[in-house]
Amino acid sequence: xxxxxxxxxxxxxxxxxxxxxxxxxxxxxxxxxxxxxxxxxxxxxxxxxxxxxxxxxxxxxxxxxxxxxxxxxxxxxxxxxxxxxxxxxxxxxxxxxxxxxxxxxxxxxxxxxxxxxxxxxxxxxxxxxxxxxxxxxxxxxxxxxxxxxxxxxxxxxxxxxxxxxxxxxxxxxxxxxxxxxxxxxxxxxxxxxxxxxxxxxxxxxxxxxxxxxxxxxxxxxxxxxxxxxxxxxxxxxxxxxxxxxxxxxxxxxxxxxxxx
Ligand code: 4AZ
Numbered sequence: 001x002x003x004x005x006x007x008x009x010x011x012x013x014x015x016x017x018x019x020x021x022x023x024x025x026x027x028x029x030x031x032x033x034x035x036x037x038x039x040x041x042x043x044x045x046x047x048x049x050x051x052x053x054x055x056x057x058x059x060x061x062x063x064x065x066x067x068x069x070x071x072x073x074x075x076x077x078x079x080x081x082x083x084x085x086x087x088x089x090x091x092x093x094x095x096x097x098x099x100x101x102x103x104x105x106x107x108x109x110x111x112x113x114x115x116x117x118x119x120x121x122x123x124x125x126x127x128x129x130x131x132x133x134x135x136x137x138x139x140x141x142x143x144x145x146x147x148x149x150x151x152x153x154x155x156x157x158x159x160x161x162x163x164x165x166x167x168x169x170x171x172x173x174x175x176x177x178x179x180x181x182x183x184x185x186x187x188x189x190x191x192x193x194x195x196x197x198x199x200x201x202x203x204x205x206x207x208x209x210x211x212x213x214x215x216x217x218x219x220x221x222x223x224x225x226x227x228x229x230x231x232x233x234x235x236x237x238x239x240x241x242x243x244x245x246x247x248x249x250x251x252x253x254x255x256x257x258x259x260x
Contacts (some may be wrong), residue, residue: 039154039165039202044090044097047149049133049222050164050211052092053122054084058150058211060224061087062135064127066257069210070227070244071112071120080106080122087128090164092151099128107256109249116188118229118244119253120210123260133212135224136247142225143171146195146215148241152207156234160207167202169195169213172240180239183232191248193226196240204241205234213243 051059057073067085083103086092105123149166153159177194178187196203213226226243233239
């Protein structure tokens with residue numbers, strides 16, 4: 001089980017590395033029916049905190065100089081100048097407004113072993129002058145409808161995307177999620193949140209990993225409640241997306257960021 005999950009995640013990152021994107025994800029219900037498009041294009045500037053990472057993952061600006069992403073998107077902790085973060089654009093090929101900054105350090109979640117704790121921080125060489133995304137510090141926003149966004153595959157097994165896609169996915173409670181069985185028996189309820197539609201059709205996918213799942217808070221500001229982590233394929237029925245439960249790690253993330 002753990003091995004399966006790890007293999008899946010590793011595969012996701014390697015696959016994405018070729019083109020480097022994350023995606024939201026429509027999938028055909030069957031060969032005979034038209035594709036269900038679960039994602040739509042994000043507008044330029046709509047999610048200014050979104051980051052595309054060169055290994056083929058997503059992320060979000062936790063501060064202007066620190067990106068919050070998934071632990072399975074990085075190799076470990078320490079000095080690391082090999083990652084490029086791209087921000088400021090929905091079109092990765094547009095040079096207008098695009099900001100690209102290298103990493104200096106990576107901090108993978110303490111205790112990460114492939115199950116749960118799927119978060120990591122990447123320190124950038126320079127701050128990026130764009131809005132940051134605040135993170136949930138308690139469970140009050142861990143239900144409802146969530147927004148997901150990224151440049152990952154738009155169909156299961158498909159290519160990475162040039163333009164950022166977005167979608168809305170509803171919360172699924174832990175018991176329902178574990179009830180899907182298979183890989184979902186490996187859910188870590190205190191550390192992971194599930195979201196998606198029982199019927200499938202809308203989901204995150206390969207290359208969206210590390211990107212944020214977010215919603216509005218009572219002040220009307222975006223707040224990050226999840227990090228794209230894993231799933232059994234993409235947008236299949238009874239196989240929702242699984243997200244790192246950010247509120248469970250808010251203190252650890254803040255301490256780690258202060259140490260970078
Ligand atoms: C991935 O491979 C991946 N459907 C991300 C999200 C989901 C599945 C796979 C959820 O990066």
